[in-house]
Amino acid sequence: xxxxxxxxxxxxxxFGGRYIPETLVPACHELEKxxxxxxxxxxxxxxxxxxxxxxxxxxxxxxxxxxxxDELNCRLLLKREDLNHTGSHKINNVLGQxxxxxxxxxxxxxxxxxxxxxxxATATAAALLNLECCVYMGEVDVKRQELNVFRMKLxxxxxxxxxxxxxxxxxxxxxxxxxxxxxxEESYYCLGSVMGxxxxxxxxxxxxxxxxxxxxxxxxxxxxxxxxxxxxxxxxGSNAIGIFSGFVDSDAELIGVEPAGGAAIGRGVxxxxxxxxxxxxxxxxxxxxxxxxxxxxxxxPGVGPEHSYLSSTGRAxxxxxxxxxxxxxFQLLSRSEGLIPALEPAHALAWISRERExxxxxxxxxxxxxxxxxxxxxxxxxxxx
Amino acid sequence: MSExxxxxxxxxxxxDSGKKALVVYITGGLGDDWTQTxxxxxxxxxxxxxxxxxxxDPVMDGPIIQMAxxxxxxxxxxxxxxxxxxxxxxxxxxxxxxxYYNLAYRMGHERxxxxxxxxxxxxxxxxxxPLEEFEIWSEAAVSSKIETILLAxxxxxxxxxxxxxxxxxxxxxxxGLLGVTGMRSELADSAIEIASRLKNVTTKPVLxxxxxxxxxxxVKACEVSDGVIVGSAVVQEMINGSSPEKVGELVSTFRVxxxxxx
Numbered sequence: 256x257x258x259x260x261x262x263x264x265x266x267x268x269x270f271g272g273r274y275i276p277e278t279l280v281p282a283c284h285e286l287e288k289x290x291x292x293x294x295x296x297x298x299x300x301x302x303x304x305x306x307x308x309x310x311x312x313x314x315x316x317x318x319x320x321x322x323x324x325d326e327l328n329c330r331l332l333l334k335r336e337d338l339n340h341t342g343s344h345k346i347n348n349v350l351g352q353x354x355x356x357x358x359x360x361x362x363x364x365x366x367x368x369x370x371x372x373x374x375x376a377t378a379t380a381a382a383l384l385n386l387e388c389c390v391y392m393g394e395v396d397v398k399r400q401e402l403n404v405f406r407m408k409l410x411x412x413x414x415x416x417x418x419x420x421x422x423x424x425x426x427x428x429x430x431x432x433x434x435x436x437x438x439x440e441e442s443y444y445c446l447g448s449v450m451g452x453x454x455x456x457x458x459x460x461x462x463x464x465x466x467x468x469x470x471x472x473x474x475x476x477x478x479x480x481x482x483x484x485x486x487x488x489x490x491x492g493s494n495a496i497g498i499f500s501g502f503v504d505s506d507a508e509l510i511g512v513e514p515a516g517g518a519a520i521g522r523g524v525x526x527x528x529x530x531x532x533x534x535x536x537x538x539x540x541x542x543x544x545x546x547x548x549x550x551x552x553x554x555x556p557g558v559g560p561e562h563s564y565l566s567s568t569g570r571a572x573x574x575x576x577x578x579x580x581x582x583x584x585f586q587l588l589s590r591s592e593g594l595i596p597a598l599e600p601a602h603a604l605a606w607i608s609r610e611r612e613x614x615x616x617x618x619x620x621x622x623x624x625x626x627x628x629x630x631x632x633x634x635x636x637x638x639x640x
Numbered sequence: 641m642s643e644x645x646x647x648x649x650x651x652x653x654x655x656d657s658g659k660k661a662l663v664v665y666i667t668g669g670l671g672d673d674w675t676q677t678x679x680x681x682x683x684x685x686x687x688x689x690x691x692x693x694x695x696x697d698p699v700m701d702g703p704i705i706q707m708a709x710x711x712x713x714x715x716x717x718x719x720x721x722x723x724x725x726x727x728x729x730x731x732x733x734x735x736x737x738x739x740y741y742n743l744a745y746r747m748g749h750e751r752x753x754x755x756x757x758x759x760x761x762x763x764x765x766x767x768x769x770p771l772e773e774f775e776i777w778s779e780a781a782v783s784s785k786i787e788t789i790l791l792a793x794x795x796x797x798x799x800x801x802x803x804x805x806x807x808x809x810x811x812x813x814x815x816g817l818l819g820v821t822g823m824r825s826e827l828a829d830s831a832i833e834i835a836s837r838l839k840n841v842t843t844k845p846v847l848x849x850x851x852x853x854x855x856x857x858x859v860k861a862c863e864v865s866d867g868v869i870v871g872s873a874v875v876q877e878m879i880n881g882s883s884p885e886k887v888g889e890l891v892s893t894f895r896v897x898x899x900x901x902x
Contacts, residue, residue, distance in 0.1 A: 264772060272772075272773055273770065273772060273773065274741055274768045274769060274770070274773055275699075275768060275770060276699065276700045276767050276768060276770075276791070276793070276815075277767075277770055277771075277790075277791045277792060277793040277795075277796060277804070277815065278793035278794070278795050278815060278818060279795075280770045280771075280772075280793075280795075280796070280800075281793075281795045281796060281797060281800070282795065419706055419710075420696065420697070420710075425697065426697075429697050429698075429699050432699045433699060433700075433702070433819075433820045436699070436700070436818065436819055436820055437818050437819035437820065438818070439795060439818060440795075440818070525745075526742050526745060526746060527741050527742045527745050527768070528697050528742055529697070529699075530768075532745075535742075537742070537746065539746075540718045540719050540720070540743065540746060540747070541695075541719075541742040541743040541744075541745065541746030541747065542695065542696040542713065543696045543697050543742070
């Protein structure tokens, strides 16, 4: 048994749905139909698999952390999504969606980005498949992730700085949706996480299930069984759902780690924004709160609806860590294993490090969703080097 | 509490007299004198006033209404303060609120619907609540006698237009273009097209909104439609700090042009 598909209204239990302007409803119907057809089409799957292996470098390995395992007194494995082309798991989804856009006859990809990883991945796929690309990015993120902004431009994408609201990922999504409303006939909205209106949460998850499928086999090989704990960071939740998908039917405990300043499940209540019904940080009147996190990729007040569902059923547990704990974990993995993680998966490691007593003697699989090159400049400032 | 006049009948009064209907959008809580602006807009000939209740993430709105939203929220407006302000008033035309679904969801469907009714509001527009998700809200709205106006877009297929018209009350909101609210230099061809397609399938009033920024554009849109909704042009005037009278003068240019040319 793997993760369940949403019902015909795009719901995982009570969460999900499709709350969008009427202008976009027919586009979502068309997308759902096209995705279902493509996914059932062997030639589409073969083309995607070929790109994932020959272009993106899959399968990504699983690395056992010998030094850190000693220090933490557990057996720690890393699923190395940081080794994918463009440096994170985001490429899995983007290659799938870009191929789908091409198949649907669309000429232009629109995307939002927080840390810039999804933006870079989208710009990459657009360059490869000869599509135009326009990426919305909050002004705050443009500043703290200037290397990724330059990468996107180098790849031929247009980067539009978003100056409304909190000037971060939430507002980048708003502007990407506004662009899509105006250009729906020629543009394809390449959403970067397991969020948004149906079919996005389901489709993006499906493109990331490769992480969990590979990791399940790799764990069988290394451990002879499944790990005791599977842990991943959660902003929108795409890397987490990807790795959870491989273990949802096992005995593994599934842990999603949110930033304390953007803990939709930890601090939010159900709400509706960006096309979906899910846990959301909001005030008593329903105004969406601004998330505050050291990590631009997790700086989001909502969460994908399937995570809300997994939390409500108890199949996955969601914890949060502070920025300070993340800074510690970032350095810990760098020093002990020679791996500089992105700030996002450093959240997952921060939880593991904090819970070392609880995890003593257990096998733990962490999804290392991205590499830290993009964050080195920010960390230099934080650490006053 | 003001008298609860039905939106559809107010529009029909105008349309049946051979004229075109004019709905004006203003942002609730924008400036201390916003309720005066509402009265002034009605005096200037608006048949219905839409009161925007600001939301933090208005994906269907362009820069002008976003700015008005931020300014209103920044000055302390909440759905409760705006509805309380309205309870003090007795407007001479029916009101509809335009906001986003999360505000209704958060307050609770029934409580939100009944608080609209208590504030003397007759209608509600939730642009991010499409037909498929409409049922729960619709039940609460009907029991509080709130007319829910649904949007139809240029991308909506014909069979879906029929369903939207069947479920919409008050009027049918024809989105005039592919895009968010805001003024454009010319009226989009799609405004005429969507109005014609709607007029072919419904007897309910069909009003075109989004992209109606000048009296000339309003007149042109009314070649087919029963009327127009004017938002950003009016809100821009409010953002500029114009007095309620001055905003009313702008609205009367629309009223005069419609009465003279349609």
